[in-house]
Every structure is written in C-alpha cells, then in structure tokens.
Amino acid sequence: MRIVAGILGVTAAILIPTVMLGGTPGQTEREKALASLVEAERAFSRTSDEKGIREAFLAWLAPDAIVFRPTPVEGRPVYEKMDPANPAHLIWEPEVAEIAASGEMGYTSGPYRLSPKRGAEPTRFGHYVSVWKKQPDGAWRVLLDIGVQHDRPASAAPITDVAAPRTGRDFEPLSLEAHRDESGVVAKRMAEFDLAVGQRGYRQALAKFATSDVRVYRPGKLPVTGKDRIKDLVPSSAGRVDPPRSAASPDARQAYQGRFEVQVAWSGDLAITFGRSEQAKTKSDAETASFLKIWRKDAAGNWKICLDIEIPVPPKDEKTG
Numbered sequence: 001m002r003i004v005a006g007i008l009g010v011t012a013a014i015l016i017p018t019v020m021l022g023g024t025p026g027q028t029e030r031e032k033a034l035a036s037l038v039e040a041e042r043a044f045s046r047t048s049d050e051k052g053i054r055e056a057f058l059a060w061l062a063p064d065a066i067v068f069r070p071t072p073v074e075g076r077p078v079y080e081k082m083d084p085a086n087p088a089h090l091i092w093e094p095e096v097a098e099i100a101a102s103g104e105m106g107y108t109s110g111p112y113r114l115s116p117k118r119g120a121e122p123t124r125f126g127h128y129v130s131v132w133k134k135q136p137d138g139a140w141r142v143l144l145d146i147g148v149q150h151d152r153p154a155s156a157a158p159i160t161d162v163a164a165p166r167t168g169r170d171f172e173p174l175s176l177e178a179h180r181d182e183s184g185v186v187a188k189r190m191a192e193f194d195l196a197v198g199q200r201g202y203r204q205a206l207a208k209f210a211t212s213d214v215r216v217y218r219p220g221k222l223p224v225t226g227k228d229r230i231k232d233l234v235p236s237s238a239g240r241v242d243p244p245r246s247a248a249s250p251d252a253r254q255a256y257q258g259r260f261e262v263q264v265a266w267s268g269d270l271a272i273t274f275g276r277s278e279q280a281k282t283k284s285d286a287e288t289a290s291f292l293k294i295w296r297k298d299a300a301g302n303w304k305i306c307l308d309i310e311i312p313v314p315p316k317d318e319k320t321g
Helices: 030-053 054-059 074-082 176-200 203-209 227-233
Strands: 011-019 061-068 072-074 088-091 095-097 105-113 123-134 140-150 162-164 211-219 260-264 270-280 286-297 302-311
Touching: 011 302, 030 054, 030 088, 030 095, 030 123, 030 140, 054 061, 054 074, 054 088, 054 140, 061 074, 072 074, 072 270, 088 302, 105 270, 105 302, 123 286, 140 270, 140 286, 176 203, 176 260, 176 270, 176 286, 176 302, 203 211, 203 227, 211 227, 260 302
Parallel strands: 061 140, 095 162, 211 302
Antiparallel strands: 011 162, 061 072, 088 105, 095 105, 105 123, 123 140, 260 270, 270 286, 286 302
C-alpha cells in the first residue's frame, strides 16, 4: 500500500545496477526476468509521476489485484473510484527485489514519497511491498500492494543498486499436482507459525521461522533487515488470541480456515500468505491486523519467512474489512 486518502540455510544477496535493467548477454534467464521486474516497478513509478496516481494503478494493477485499505480488498475498484483530478503526487523506487526460479512471480519493496501536488515538498513517507505476477501476455502486473508509513528518512539519495536475495540453488517447475501439494505445505507452515505465536509470542515465533535476512515492516518505523533486528519492531509482549495455544488441539486447523490465502510460484521456491490476524493486547483484549508474509524455500527445502509486514485494522474497519 503506497498509502494514499548459497549454502544450506544461507541466502546470498546480489546487487542489480540500474544499467543492467535492460539485460546483458551474460545474464541468465532468471537474472533477465528479475531485471525486467525491477524495470516494471520503475516504470510503474514513472507512470505515477507523469500521469497521476489513478492512471498508474489502473495501468499496472492485475485484474485480480488486492490492495490493503487497511484490510485486503479488490484493488482496481479502489482506483476506479479515485477522483481523476486528485493532484496528489506519488513516486517510489525499489531497493530490494526477488523473483521465483520459474520467473513468473516476485516482489519488490522500497521507499515512497507523497506530495500534495507535483513540485511540492513531500508530506508523507513510507515503504511499500508489492507482489508481482506475469500475466498471460507476459507482462508484469501488481498482484498485491501493501505498505507502511513512517517518518522522513535521513537520506533521499536515489537508489542505484537493488538488492536481490536468492538461495544457493534453483528449483525446477512443478507439475499441477505437485504445485497443489506445495500450496498445502505452505498453508500448514503458516498454521504452524500461528501456533508458535500463541505459544511463544510473535517475536520468538518470527525468529524461529524467519530467514537470516528477513525484512520486517511495522507502521511508524523504518523497516529492518535481519533476525537480530526483529526486536526493534516487534514488542516482546506481542502475541495472538487466536489460534489455540496447543498444537494438539483437535480444532486447530479450523481456527485458520478463511483467515489467510496462499499463493505459490510454479517453481515452488517463493510463496505468499496474506489475510487478517488477531493479536493480544491484554488477556481480555485483542486487536486486529492485516498481514502479508513472503516465504522463501531455502537450499535444504524448508519454507521460511523472508518478509513480514503487518498493519493495524482500526475497530471501525473490523466489521467491514
């Protein structure tokens, strides 16, 4: 939401210079696909800069896109209803991008700046996360868009190198049956994470399930990277009212149905889960949040969270979200 109204267990990070975005002869197909994803994100921002927010999102959102307002809703109707004369000026740029080995699914993230109008000083700052999928015609379109607002960053220097994490192995495309099975594995992994939150609290659960380079986003603060930084954004008291606290609970699986959705890349190495959760404030009180988790399969074949973002849902939105 751009807010408007390799060894086992080790992930390497390469940098994609801007000059590589067109593709070079030495690049692999996966690297070319990643470069095309980064260029699509930059073109999305250019469209917003030149034609306005409404036109940009209608041009780049997928037909089935989801945006968070703050609950997940259909994306295109949000921007179809936006006033075409709205003068707000929104621009952004990617600082990290990752793509599945199959080349049809990936994500980008980076800082955004919102101004009342073109040429005015920015009044709102934040970080977005966008999940992209290739369409039947081969074009990249945004499948899911979410973000957090935070204070003005210390530096506004243009980003010239985009970090591109990846594991130490590639994954072959899955059959239809194997892809369905892998989606079930990710759903089970998400359920296990929720149980761990109930048992250990969010901070410890995330540290257990996260990659070493996990990126964590929470409103009001700049994102952090790395397991050792989780504590900077996730309070030690954070936990969930649901699901049940015992993994042996006979109705444990029912507690999660309808709470989140799962999508998995065809290579079975990148996946997303998104939806809503309840987090404990006190023993008798809870608050609702919307979330996106991006999962990466490591070289050993284990699914781990490489990006975690949650945004609160105000009480007034809980009934309508």
